[in-house]
Amino acid sequence: MELLIPLFGISVGIIVPLAVFYWLYHENKNKNETIIEISKNLDDPSKLEDMLGMLDERKKEPIDYRRGGVITFFVGIGICLLGYTAMGSFFVGVGYLVGAIGIGTLVAGYLYPNTSEELTNAVEDFEKK
Numbered sequence: 001m002e003l004l005i006p007l008f009g010i011s012v013g014i015i016v017p018l019a020v021f022y023w024l025y026h027e028n029k030n031k032n033e034t035i036i037e038i039s040k041n042l043d044d045p046s047k048l049e050d051m052l053g054m055l056d057e058r059k060k061e062p063i064d065y066r067r068g069g070v071i072t073f074f075v076g077i078g079i080c081l082l083g084y085t086a087m088g089s090f091f092v093g094v095g096y097l098v099g100a101i102g103i104g105t106l107v108a109g110y111l112y113p114n115t116s117e118e119l120t121n122a123v124e125d126f127e128k129k
Helices: 004-041 045-055 065-087 089-111 116-128
Strands: none
Touching: 065 089
């Protein structure tokens, strides 16, 4: 009975990733077969490009580093507070590290504009000078 819990924990650590890979494989396999079937019935190549664009699940907008920086900064504050109240000085240091990474990401978000509107405004400001 003592070995049952560790064996269950180890098996879950192996079974869950394998199940996820299996699920993702079959999801993409069906999607690719659907694209092939649709492409056989389409005569216009531009319609095929539109269909591929609809099936593409990638994010169209760039990453907002400012939002990620704020989230990371506050996670660092939370870890730091956890270290002060319950866990000890190691977690305080880890909280400071995570908070510093969040501040760096936040600063990078302001230094490097990433949306098309921000890039257009930056180019227009540069051209005015």
